[in-house]
Amino acid sequence: MIDLYYFPTPNGHKVTLFLEEAKLDYQLHEINILKGDQFDDEFLKFSPNNKMPAIIDQSPADGGEPVSVFESGAILLYLAEKTGLFLSKNFRERKETLEWLFWQMAGFGPMLGQNHHFVQYAPKKIDYAIERYVGETERLYSVLENRLEDRDYIVDEYSIADMATYPWAKGWEAQKMDIKQFPNVKAWLKRIEKRPATQSAYQKAELIKKEEMNDENKKVLFGNKKPEK
């Protein structure tokens, strides 16, 4: 059994995509990042960066004590190694999957995160920041577009690299991307959307109510502060 500490955001979806594909038994625990659950002492014991997702594997491969994992990329890799799924055992394909997983974790995710921040949430519209992050988003979509030329998935077979990238690319409209410029990405998004496990993962997300962002929860999320009681 896997305990998943989760909120329905792109980084959270990465893990439900895996768990649904692998049909692993798991339980969702809501970490409402708009209300400050990420600062709770109990959560910080296994997720010290005060961010979700995190997991606790109650039956780890070595048969020992439960194992906790934080950071979505580390979680995907942990689950792939636990199950033997979605990470090729072929030496070269495995290397490529990890390259693209790290590309998502170090580039695509963080840059698109800044895009979301400056385009949607920043209290002041800062043209320089918007141009910088929308431009970087466009560059990263072009990299993905080239990679998907003549391929169904990032490393041929559906893998943890796709699971990491899809939930972020799904938000292209809010990121000010013109998807017509990226036909390979558009077809790849459709391909993943159609997978039954993707549909179940996003249905799970619906179980958690996510309110519209207001000034109070912006203070929590962007001020790195536990809300005052």
Ligand SMILES: N[C@@H](CCC(=O)N[C@@H](CS)C(=O)NCC(=O)O)C(=O)O
């Ligand atoms: N690098 C981390 C990023 C996780 C992350 O940014 N999580 C956000 C939601 S998508 C969060 O929990 N934010 C709470 C906060 O910043 O206080 C990962 O991939 O797991």
